[in-house]
Amino acid sequence: MSSEEPPRPGEDGRVGLAAAEPLPAPAEPNAQNKDDDSESVGTVVVAGLANLVIAAAKLVAGLLSGSAAMLSEAAHSIADTVTEVFLYVALRRGNKPADEEHPFGYGKESFVWAFIAALFTFIGGAGFSIYHGVTTIIKGEDSGEYWLSYVVLAVAFVAEGTSFLRARRQVAGESARWGVSQLRFLRVTSDTTVKAVYFEDSAALIGVLLAAAGLGLAQVTGSEVWDGVASIAIGALLLVVAGILAHSNISLLVGRAVPRRMHRQIADELAGLDVVTAVPTLLTMQLGPGDVLVAAKVDFDDEITGADVEQASDEAERRLRGIYPSIRYVFLDPTRGTAGRNHRDGGADV
Incomplete structure (x- = not known):
């Protein structure tokens, strides 16, 4: 038998692309x-x-x-x-x-x-x-x-x-x-x-x-x-x-980013989560007409649990897609940052 372990599915048993589907908007x-x-x-x-x-x-x-x-x-x-x-x-x-x-x-x-x-x-x-x-x-x-x-x-x-x-x-x-x-x-x-x-x-x-x-x-x-x-x-x-x-x-x-005004609002929404200390890096890209990808490095509160991080990530996606339904995927990477230092000045200057 192979010693390689199969991928571990989420709670609903999905893996791969199916597990990456965004939360319902x-x-x-x-x-x-x-x-x-x-x-x-x-x-x-x-x-x-x-x-x-x-x-x-x-x-x-x-x-x-x-x-x-x-x-x-x-x-x-x-x-x-x-x-x-x-x-x-x-x-x-x-x-x-x-x-x-x-x-x-x-x-x-x-x-x-x-x-x-x-x-x-x-x-x-x-x-x-x-x-x-x-x-x-x-x-x-x-x-x-x-x-x-x-x-x-x-x-x-x-x-x-x-x-x-x-x-x-x-x-x-x-x-x-x-x-x-x-x-x-x-x-x-x-x-x-x-x-x-x-x-x-x-x-x-x-x-x-x-x-x-x-x-x-x-x-x-x-x-x-x-x-x-x-x-x-x-x-x-x-x-x-x-x-x-x-x-x-x-x-x-x-791979153009979203307009600057939209970028700033996304940054503010992420930074506004109770368990988020800072959003030092925020990257966006237009995947197609009406489809946007959001990827961010987020500094979460050091005192919270892994379950809190997961819950906050889901809440972030719900919030962002509630404001901008064109946001297709949201990927958050927990990382160390400085309180109040948020990446708000990105986005396309159009």
């Missing part, structure tokens, strides 16, 4: 998280369908008119459509449950797909728009029938506006729930899908206006240079959006 926040996931999927699907229809209309108008701005807008919408597909995959793949091979879940995979989506916008949309704009300025291609382009742009503006309003409504609701401005929510959120849709729809509306301005100036002045300039401007706009989204996803992939 309040039912209402969990239900809210599921609603958020459904709303994000709906936002991505609506945006994808709108972009697909708009891309086809812009492409036809661009080919018939020969307008560089219209073809750039078609490339813009095609890039957005493919991006929505990547974002949909990000939502589905990122929501896979944890297993022994990926004990912290697959949340970071959503950041990978969102980063790929940003790269596609950078290469597919911006690259084509800038190239075609430069070509139009050099060759002076005729924009053809203007009225068809105007009609398509008007329809596109309405469709993109509808998608944008849905994304804006979701951002407004979630920012109000967290008690922050919409701009700050977009900066700190780990929900890369709604952030991507919001920025891409905003860029799409601005792109439509740029294309219309370029066509209008080309028609009034008789110079196709304006059409090319509009195409380059659309490409530059896509470069900015792709850069913002890529930077955000890279930060999350590397």
